[in-house]
Amino acid sequence: MTPERQFDVLVVGAGPAGLAAACCAAESGRRVGVVDDNPDLGGQIWRGERVHPHHKEAGAWLQRVRTASLDFLPGMQVIGQNGPGRLLAETADGACELRFERLILAPGARERFLPFPGWTLPGVLGAGGLQAMVKGGLPIEGRRVVVAGSGPLLLAVAAYLRTRGAKASLIAEQAAWSALLPFGLALLRTQPDKTRQALALRWALRGVPYRTDCWPMRADGDGKLASVTLTNGRRTWSVPCDYLACGFGLVPNLELPLLMGCDVRAGFVAVDEMQQTSVNGVYGAGEVTGIGGLDKSLTEGQIAGYAATGQPAKARRLVAARKRSQRFAATLNTAFALRDELRHVAAPDTLVCRCEDVSYDRVRRHESWRAAKLQTRCGMGPCQGRVCGAATEFLFGWPTTSVRPPIYPTALANFLESPANPASLA
Amino acid sequence: MPETIRIKVNGVAVDVPEHTNVAAAVTRAGHVHFRRSVTGQPRGPLCGMGICFECRVTIDGQPHRRSCQVLCRPGMEIQTDDA
Ligand SMILES: Cc1cc2nc3c(=O)[nH]c(=O)nc-3n(C[C@H](O)[C@H](O)[C@H](O)COP(=O)(O)OP(=O)(O)OC[C@H]3O[C@@H](n4cnc5c(N)ncnc54)[C@H](O)[C@@H]3O)c2cc1C
Numbered sequence: 290m291t292p293e294r295q296f297d298v299l300v301v302g303a304g305p306a307g308l309a310a311a312c313c314a315a316e317s318g319r320r321v322g323v324v325d326d327n328p329d330l331g332g333q334i335w336r337g338e339r340v341h342p343h344h345k346e347a348g349a350w351l352q353r354v355r356t357a358s359l360d361f362l363p364g365m366q367v368i369g370q371n372g373p374g375r376l377l378a379e380t381a382d383g384a385c386e387l388r389f390e391r392l393i394l395a396p397g398a399r400e401r402f403l404p405f406p407g408w409t410l411p412g413v414l415g416a417g418g419l420q421a422m423v424k425g426g427l428p429i430e431g432r433r434v435v436v437a438g439s440g441p442l443l444l445a446v447a448a449y450l451r452t453r454g455a456k457a458s459l460i461a462e463q464a465a466w467s468a469l470l471p472f473g474l475a476l477l478r479t480q481p482d483k484t485r486q487a488l489a490l491r492w493a494l495r496g497v498p499y500r501t502d503c504w505p506m507r508a509d510g511d512g513k514l515a516s517v518t519l520t521n522g523r524r525t526w527s528v529p530c531d532y533l534a535c536g537f538g539l540v541p542n543l544e545l546p547l548l549m550g551c552d553v554r555a556g557f558v559a560v561d562e563m564q565q566t567s568v569n570g571v572y573g574a575g576e577v578t579g580i581g582g583l584d585k586s587l588t589e590g591q592i593a594g595y596a597a598t599g600q601p602a603k604a605r606r607l608v609a610a611r612k613r614s615q616r617f618a619a620t621l622n623t624a625f626a627l628r629d630e631l632r633h634v635a636a637p638d639t640l641v642c643r644c645e646d647v648s649y650d651r652v653r654r655h656e657s658w659r660a661a662k663l664q665t666r667c668g669m670g671p672c673q674g675r676v677c678g679a680a681t682e683f684l685f686g687w688p689t690t691s692v693r694p695p696i697y698p699t700a701l702a703n704f705l706e707s708p709a710n711p712a713s714l715a
Numbered sequence: 716m717p718e719t720i721r722i723k724v725n726g727v728a729v730d731v732p733e734h735t736n737v738a739a740a741v742t743r744a745g746h747v748h749f750r751r752s753v754t755g756q757p758r759g760p761l762c763g764m765g766i767c768f769e770c771r772v773t774i775d776g777q778p779h780r781r782s783c784q785v786l787c788r789p790g791m792e793i794q795t796d797d798a
């Protein structure tokens with residue numbers, strides 16, 4: 290028998306959005322559970338805060354989490370649905386069924402990785418990826434790091450790595466200076482606190498060149514990374530390094546919302562004023578409804594938590610703040626739009642799918658994601674297309690909004706027992 | 716002083732600080748190659764957050780565990796593909 294846990298409100302994701310939702314929901318006195326696949330809470334930005342506090346705002350929220358009456362289920366991954374009001378989850382020790390009246394989905398986002406020659410070499414990681422590894426105990430002191438790709442995350446990561454003793458030699462931002470300038474000016478005009486944050490980051494990074502219009506062309510090394518070659522479209526040059534921390538913005542983790550039947554619009558989970566998705570009783574908050582940073586996640590999480598527990602008046606008080614953070618998100622996403630040249634950096638033999646080792650040349654011959662999957666096994670490995678799907682979406686314009694359970698590979702036994710698998714009903 | 720935990724990576728004992736995850740511990744033990752891809756290429760962690768499956772190793776006999784998502788525990792035995 291699979292063990293069961295019953296909650297009035299179940300929150301998936303213990304990042305800022307999920308934690309804010311859970312705290313607000315718990316104010317109602319209802320039984321609230323928070324499930325997250327990481328061994329500790331905090332999500333992407335607040336990962337490891339308990340061991341190495343880094344973010345000011347995290348302390349207050351984590352304190353609030355500790356005093357709220359919440360059941361925290363760490364190290365548990367939701368892998369499928371088990372009928373209405375039930376999710377199937379898995380830990381290292383086996384399966385678990387989670388039952389709920391209301392569900393708040395806050396599964397966050399992941400980095401978008403784009404293929405370039407050498408990107409599979411050990412030592413080439415995501416930008417947030419390297420940061421997460423360092424928070425997990427990877428020694429970085431004295432290591433030479435090039436940070437590349439796109440988005441404000443590059444600055445946050447470089448600044449963090451520097452506080453941990455890394456030698457950040459360069460930040461290469463693909464966006465054009467001409468696109469970033471209006472963003473900077475809008476920030477100055479409308480968001481004085483964000484401007485202060487940006488200036489503080491710049492100060493923390495004094496001495497580290499921040500080059501715009503600049504992106505990686507290739508990574509080289511014998512069995513592990515030794516150098517990265519960058520270009521600004523006119524000239525190319527190589528920089529020796531121990532790590533390349535490289536991510537091209539964020540993409541939402543849509544697998545679970547899609548599996549639950551939630552409508553997706555323009556690539557994100559569609560929600561109403563109260564953060565409710567198209568599925569009654571299922572709410573969405575944080576990066577899954579649009580990439581927008583910490584404030585947006587916290588505000589949406591609070592609204593969802595209040596709305597899901599019959600506290601609409603408290604939710605409404607946050608609507609104006611949400612609008613502000615959404616406006617900020619929109620300017621941000623325009624400024625850091627990916628340039629066309631990035632579609633042409635992969636060589637024919639560059640791997641696109643790292644699970645099944647499928648090359649760019651083999652993938653590009655197909656006309657859709659589905660055809661490429663069937664013919665080449667691209668996206669059919671254990672990551673289930675989480676890496677190459679986001680890449681081909683950008684490279685070839687292939688939408689990848691279909692999903693099959695289980696949403697993560699699982700010890701087969703857990704899955705076969707459960708009615709989430711249509712075959713098991715037969 | 717932070718507590719340390721003794722684990723084994725490919726049979727060799729390593730001491731790591733408490734709260735270290737297995738991926739970081741494998742690197743601390745001097746390994747860059749975590750797994751071999753389906754065509755035999757060496758690979759190491761990419762995403763650090765459990766989505767890419769590049770950091771898979773064998774932990775206490777369980778193959779294909781994502782090392783970036785598992786905290787070290789005393790006595791843990793870890794094997795990379797090149798072991
Ligand atoms: C790798 C990375 C690093 C980042 N670093 C920074 C930074 O340094 N500074 C900064 O300002 N912003 C950073 N960001 C952006 C930041 O994550 C967002 O601004 C915001 O904090 C997101 O909050 P969230 O709660 O929406 O999602 P997240 O913080 O992503 O939280 C979602 C949580 O849900 C869990 N989850 C997802 N699916 C499942 C499932 N099926 N079962 C169980 N659990 C699940 C995830 O593991 C995660 O812990 C980073 C983003 C990424 C992807």
Ligand code: FES
Nearest residue numbers: 763765767768783
């Ligand atoms: S590094 Fe991607 S799953 Fe561990």
